[in-house]
Amino acid sequence: MKIVFMGTPEFALYSLEAISSQPDNEIVAVLTQADKPRGRGYALTPTPVKVWATERNIPVYQPATLRDGAFEETLRELDPDLIVVTAYGKILPQYVLDYPRYGCINVHTSLLPRHRGAAPMQRAILAGDTVTGVSVQQMDAGIDTGDVLVTREIPIGPDDNLETVHDNLGLVSREALCETLTRIKEGTLSPVKQDETHATHAAKIEKSDCLIDFTADAQTVHNQIRALSPMPLAFTYTPDGKLLKIPQSRPESRDGENSCVPGTVVSLDGAITVACGRGTISLLTVLPEGKGRMAAADYIRGRKLAVGDRLGKN
Numbered sequence: 019m020k021i022v023f024m025g026t027p028e029f030a031l032y033s034l035e036a037i038s039s040q041p042d043n044e045i046v047a048v049l050t051q052a053d054k055p056r057g058r059g060y061a062l063t064p065t066p067v068k069v070w071a072t073e074r075n076i077p078v079y080q081p082a083t084l085r086d087g088a089f090e091e092t093l094r095e096l097d098p099d100l101i102v103v104t105a106y107g108k109i110l111p112q113y114v115l116d117y118p119r120y121g122c123i124n125v126h127t128s129l130l131p132r133h134r135g136a137a138p139m140q141r142a143i144l145a146g147d148t149v150t151g152v153s154v155q156q157m158d159a160g161i162d163t164g165d166v167l168v169t170r171e172i173p174i175g176p177d178d179n180l181e182t183v184h185d186n187l188g189l190v191s192r193e194a195l196c197e198t199l200t201r202i203k204e205g206t207l208s209p210v211k212q213d214e215t216h217a218t219h220a221a222k223i224e225k226s227d228c229l230i231d232f233t234a235d236a237q238t239v240h241n242q243i244r245a246l247s248p249m250p251l252a253f254t255y256t257p258d259g260k261l262l263k264i265p266q267s268r269p270e271s272r273d274g275e276n277s278c279v280p281g282t283v284v285s286l287d288g289a290i291t292v293a294c295g296r297g298t299i300s301l302l303t304v305l306p307e308g309k310g311r312m313a314a315a316d317y318i319r320g321r322k323l324a325v326g327d328r329l330g331k332n
Contacts, residue, residue, distance in 0.1 A: 236297030
């Protein structure tokens with residue numbers, strides 16, 4: 019099967035590994051986003067997908083747009099039987115969707131129709147979901163609305179964060195895509211239509227999603243912190259207005275009203291324990307403005323906070 023792959027971040031490499039693990043697949047080209055400036059020197063840096071493909075002498079295309087037939091001539095030259103998409107970052111126009119004889123399939127990191135959209139992993143953790151998964155779906159003109167072909171589930175533990183969920187989903191995405199490709203060749207797929215009554219939208223993470231609201235209950239704050247760790251990280255502000263990012267936390271008590279105003283530091287015994295709308299939460303590691311990540315205990319020893327101080331935007 020001749021396959022064109024479209025993807026950009028590190029997560030997409032799991033799909034490339036799945037495709038290349040089957041000797042009867044030929045990746046004729048990859049499409050990925052443009053190189054971006056990174057680091058202090060703002061050097062143009064290729065995407066992980068581009069690096070992977072270049073190392074294997076697979077042609078790489080980085081079109082600024084696919085709209086208005088911009089890629090149509092090249093697509094005809096490549097003549098793929100199937101297009102596989104994993105976190106590409108661009109919407110596929112109808113002429114692309116219609117070209118391959120097996121269509122276009124997308125590896126999406128949620129159990130569709132829940133968490134359609136740009137940030138399904140983060141939104142699952144933010145919502146307090148205890149289960150998520152991967153859905154390989156036949157693409158149509160909508161956003162993650164096509165028929166589901168193969169799924170895999172994973173649990174989300176109480177202390178799993180974005181990093182652990184990302185890695186666990188990567189492993190099962192490889193399995194799910196291998197099964198899908200095999201069943202396409204065998205002609206044994208049974209597409210399942212999505213139930214629109216259960217659809218939810220996983221919007222892109224914005225800066226406003228990262229500001230901690232201590233008026234929420236302790237579990238909700240904990241979910242926010244782990245959903246955004248290791249990046250971009252949830253944050254708050256110290257009493258002197260300095261930014262304080264939080265990579266790791268632990269709910270100490272989840273219920274019960276506090277006598278303190280939410281955001282008030284109630285203990286500094288090895289961690290920064292803060293009153294929430296209901297319950298309290300301990301901040302275990304912190305990333306102070308202009309400094310590196312450190313244990314909360316080390317931050318406390320620097321006499322940066324006192325019991326009774328209040329965290330949050332002034």
